[in-house]
Amino acid sequence: MKIDPDSAKDLSAQIASAIRDAIVSGDLPVDKRLPSESELAEQFNVSRPTVREALKRLAAQSLIRTQRGATGGAFVNRLKFEDAYGQQITTSTLLLSMNAVSFRTACEARYALERACAPLAATRRSPDHLATMRAEAHRQAQPGLTDEAFCASDVAFHRALVDAAGNPVLSYQLAGAVEAMQPLMNMITFSARDRAKIIDLHNRIADAIDAHEAQSADTLLAELADYTQSLAESVFAERAAKKT
């Protein structure tokens, strides 16, 4: 771990990189305690505040956790899927909002990924996942539901579908895409007829997954994707027309 004081990067960034590399390479195993802040400061030949800034950078990525007290210190953190979800959602949300990714692009990505899960879900779905899917579809049919609540339930339905695939890597990858899209979805107003159509598709998707019919689920998802796209387009077109 060598530090170049003349580098363009901050010292704290360099130190963070050095430690991060050690973690990613497996050099520092999970739950290994790092040297104390004072020792690190001595090793890297910097002051303690600088070391602390480096450690906070790593903590922000959930790479380490810190504990106070006599036996405390900074420990290499076992990255949980749960931790990764949060970061992925933050990152995806900002990517979508800051880079003006079109609804079309985001929607396309989301449904493409979901269709990738469908065959696996059709094979492995548990009663649990099916129950969630059906419960959400039922909730969506309740009268007086706000658009926001409808969207939230929609997200829950699709998360259950993805989780049914039984592949944590896929669940993790998709969580970001699905949840990050919620703000965009919330911009849409769903009429009663729109909702009925979507709920019908949800129910038929649940049926297909239930019956292990992968091909049928895929077709239905494609139909749902198309319908969502057209819905969004008409909403945006109408909004654009009102402006003039």
Add this chain to the structure above:
Amino acid sequence: MKIDPDSAKDLSAQIASAIRDAIVSGDLPVDKRLPSESELAEQFNVSRPTVREALKRLAAQSLIRTQRGATGGAFVNRLKFEDAYGQQITTSTLLLSMNAVSFRTACEARYALERACAPLAATRRSPDHLATMRAEAHRQAQPGLTDEAFCASDVAFHRALVDAAGNPVLSYQLAGAVEAMQPLMNMITFSARDRAKIIDLHNRIADAIDAHEAQSADTLLAELADYTQSLAESVFAERAAKKT
């Protein structure tokens, strides 16, 4: 932005959260300059080092960038896809290694995602992407190629395939999965016969994408997935047998 000194969390973590929320909600727009560290310290009623730790946390997530000098300060950063790639790859790599995700699971996820891209790639592929795919397939056929170089070329081939789908969100999502898997792939030794089979599939996939034949590309990818799985299994089985 209120800070609770009695909270379980560190002050710097609370301050980082407050600012992060303001950014994600759009309250702080891109390129907006934050107050200076001294001003923030006064606003939050903490010392400057504490504020700095909070800012470093945000910098670690590429949410802000800082600049020295008279007109310097911390600015809300426009998150680039490129920045997001790096974080995604780090996170995915650690998730796979720390949580002992099986090769089977990782491989399944990767090919499921790739197959989701195939239909789009078949529609939109540019000569550029096709050229890359063919170049990499050709490179893979060169004699004397190390296993590692073969894997690297494999990654390049598949990245081109994904990029050919022309959807940056998909590219971003998949970059993590594909690159994070490389360490796992590097554990495999590819015999000449294995390589020949893989290269043949790569060529046929490129042909299918070239000819806009989505269905055919999908089938070939499925075949490649199966073959990779069986290859890995036999390698691992052989290794296990040698141990005894």
Add this chain to the structure above:
DNA sequence: AATTTTCATTTGTCAGACAATTAACCGTCT
């Protein structure tokens, strides 16, 4: 008018100090 110098502002870094927390250690009492 163009150029150079000065200056104010801001981040980067350092040194030292104290508070808060926590587990281990030690002594006392039962």
Add this chain to the structure above:
DNA sequence: AGACGGTTAATTGTCTGACAAATGAAAATT
């Protein structure tokens, strides 16, 4: 001996104050 309680040392969290380095703007000079 064992349980209980106080002490202590180690470690992170926070604060204060200071100086260095960078940088653009303003002022002074040519």
